Amino acid sequence: MYWDILLIICIVCAVLCAVGFYKYVYFLSIGYGFAIAGGGLTVLIIALKNGWAEGVTFLLILQALLFLAYGARLSGFLLVREIKNAAYRKTLKEATGNDKKIPVFVSISIWVCVAILYTAQVSPMLFRYANGSKDIVLPIIGIIISACGLCLESLADKQKSEQKKIDPNMVATKGLYKMVRCPNYLGEIIFWTGVFVSGITTYTGIGQWLMAVIAYICIIYIMFNGAQRLEKRQMARYGNDKAYNAYADKTPIIIPFLPIYHLNKK
Incomplete structure (x- = not known):
């Protein structure tokens, strides 16, 4: 180990x-x-x-x-x-x-x-x-996946900042935010998916597998938990806004095409 x-x-x-x-x-x-x-x-x-x-x-x-x-x-x-x-x-x-x-x-x-x-x-x-x-094939695939996740996070943060400058009283809804409401969290998941994949052919023994798998599961949990807390804050602030509710009700919260629209709607 x-x-x-x-x-x-x-x-x-x-x-x-x-x-x-x-x-x-x-x-x-x-x-x-x-x-x-x-x-x-x-x-x-x-x-x-x-x-x-x-x-x-x-x-x-x-x-x-x-x-x-x-x-x-x-x-x-x-x-x-x-x-x-x-x-x-x-x-x-x-x-x-x-x-x-x-x-x-x-x-x-x-x-x-x-x-x-x-x-x-x-x-x-x-x-x-x-x-x-x-071996180099799987590590390279993992690195490419991680690089895509990093680019996605970076672009999502940039788009959010630009949209907030124009309308600070509304959540970002354009660009990547048309695909999912938390594209930065999606990018984070993709980045660490690449890191995990890059090591699949090398893990030796139950200890190495457990450490890698538990770390990956923790990241996914943290991202979904973060999205849940973010939605709670947004509902408190924008819950009576028709435009926000229309956007939130039709846009997946983290995973594209997966019909999970709310984690904490009250």
Whole structure:
């Protein structure tokens, strides 16, 4: 299972997501991006140092760059949005109640749990090179899937920002938002689907499979839970708006063509 290497990655993730002690929501947002980027770079350094990627170094570098791009984009986008957008800061404060102090032991518990989760999320990359796998077809397919997910997330955030500038009092409904109401969450699921797929041919033993599968399931759960909480906030704000209800009642919430339109409608 390479517990010693996983511990190193976990420590790196913990250090980088410790920004959550400033605002606990950062454990799951800005610190998340930092941790994923740092975890990927840590695997890159360790794999190169140990000579694990001989013959497939280009794959190792591509995957590391993908994690770096993912983390930098996510944390950068969230930082800029929070700094520049007063309306978003107000919404974030209302949604998380982050003016309230939470007990230190709760913060520490969240910190430890997310550091472990982020380590599990990047573990498919570690297992591929530590196990000495040399196949390239499935890893390349996984990388392409992840790149598509990253592009989808990026475009969704860009379109949402542009539409909010035009009409800040309405949810985004154009572009990718015609396909699903949470295309950024869909992009997140696609990104981590690619990461999981990239390691399928290399997982050895029940421990590696469990870590990879549990991390993937957690991400899907987190995305659907996030969509549920978002819908609850939107219903509270736009529930009496006919245009919003017409849009929400005909647009799937996360998965295209899957007729799941509401997760929390009241």
